[in-house]
Amino acid sequence: MKIILENSYEKLSETLAMIMISEMSKPGRVNVDFTDGVSPVGAYELVAKKVQEDPERYHNVHYYSHGESTYPPKSVAGMLKEQIFDPFMVPQENIHLIDVNDIYKQIHDIEAAGGLDLSVLGLGADAHFCVNFPDSTQFDKLIYKYEPKDYDWYEETRKKYGIDAFSGMVTFGFKMVAKTRRVVMIVNGTNKAQAVKDMLTQPISTHYPATILRCLDNFTLILDADAASLLTEEDIANAKL
Secondary structure (H helix, E strand, O other): OOEEEEOOHHHHHHHHHHHHHHHHOOOOEEEEEEOOOOOOHHHHHHHHHHHHHHHHHOOEEEEEEOOEEEOOOOOHHHHHHHHHHHOOOOHHHEEEEOOOOOHHHHHHHHHHOOOOEEEEOOOOOOOOOEEEEOOOOOOOOOOEEEEEHHHHHHHHHHHHHHOOOOEEEEEEEEHHOOOOEEEEEEEOOOHHHHHHHHHHHOOOOOOOOOHHHHHHEEEEEEEEEEEEEEOOOHHHHHHHH
């Protein structure tokens, strides 16, 4: 794995945007999986400006989703439409969302299209990635569905967002993320500093789902100063081993 430390959110966003544009500009079909969420918004805005200059230049890019849920305030599909598909002016035929009634179709479609070239992930404050939440994570699966009410974290989240906040969840497992040619995670803010610390220093376990990403040679973690504020030089050095 590779760790990139940036001094500010603005610089972090610029770095991610450059990686995205570089991959999206490659000739031939490019298959990507970009997360929704707060952390990548700055990068997405930069990429949108670039794409809007010449939308047809990026019609070779196909967008896949890595999960679905009713995670508030919107579904994953709704957030992707708002943050990526509309601003990037993505043709409808280039959007490939998970069918919750046939989740394995997404895997088959990606494999038939040549695999994923780039995944952009976020990190949750509980060290989850994609929709792999603590203790509900299944590292050995390409994709899987589960009911959040069966796990300890559900009750706390239900109280925070409302009793109807969650229903069945679908997510790529680690095995699917590992098949991607390039995986990038972006993390910013002091509210994620403990999650970053746990991710890089805790033993690999489903209680801290993102710890498994340390096993990937093709994984790049981009942090701003706030997100990295609890890390020591030893933490960083050991995580890269």
